[in-house]
Amino acid sequence: MKLDVDILRYLSKEDFRVLTAVELGMRNHEIVPSELIHRIARLKHGGTYKVLKNLLKHKLLHHDSSKYDGFRLTYLGYDFLAIKTMVNRGVFVSVGRQIGVGKESDIFEVATEDGTVLAIKLHRLGRVSFRAVKSKRDYLRHRSSYNWxxxxRLAALKEFAFMKALQEHGFPVPSAVECNRHCVVMSLVQGYPLYFDRDVECVFKFFRKRFDLSFEEQTVDTDGTEVDTAESGRICFSSIAKDAGYLDKELAASGFSRKDQEDIQQA
Known part of the structure; x- marks a missing residue:
């Protein structure tokens, strides 16, 4: 899904008012009736229907008339609501290039007013490549119906809570900056692509068989001292081992109750 934030420039207060009305209606409606959207938005002179047409054009809403005439938010519309809220709060002022895409999220660069580059992760559960949420995640619990x-939103809230907890316990994780709806803003960590050992070994095998070349890890440092190849050639995670207690129990998973959310915010 392409995130074109240029559309934000052309959206009015009325547009966001109607988007918010659809979001509120989706709390207890899979498809929000047009009349309910009109009552919640409270736009004068029947302006709601004109705005709905504009939002449909930009694919921020989806129209469904199979059972009754109604609308629901698309992920793009949900993106715009979250981005607009965080821009108003001063979390960031611009959205940059996409730096990552996965089976359940998209990641973009964002910049603050002073030029600091952060990362924003937009959760997108429900993609074709990841629909086994009921068996892979505990978000549903005992619910028989759900909304992607x-x-x-629950996935983002859970990630934000755990990121804060891990940071407080001294783990080397990105700093959690802000969470709104299904978006998590965090510090940008400059890293390098990592590869599985089996993939690296396949490369070694190819060069050995094809060109009769062999590669050995350095066993002597520049000052003449021997280097432990087991540690010098492989990443060692023992140095970041921390006693974090029972974080899973402390942040008892998704579907937080109001009390759990308040406890997390105070943590």
């Missing part, structure tokens, strides 16, 4: 946008 709501589950994405």
């Amino acid at each position: 946008l709501y589950l994405s």
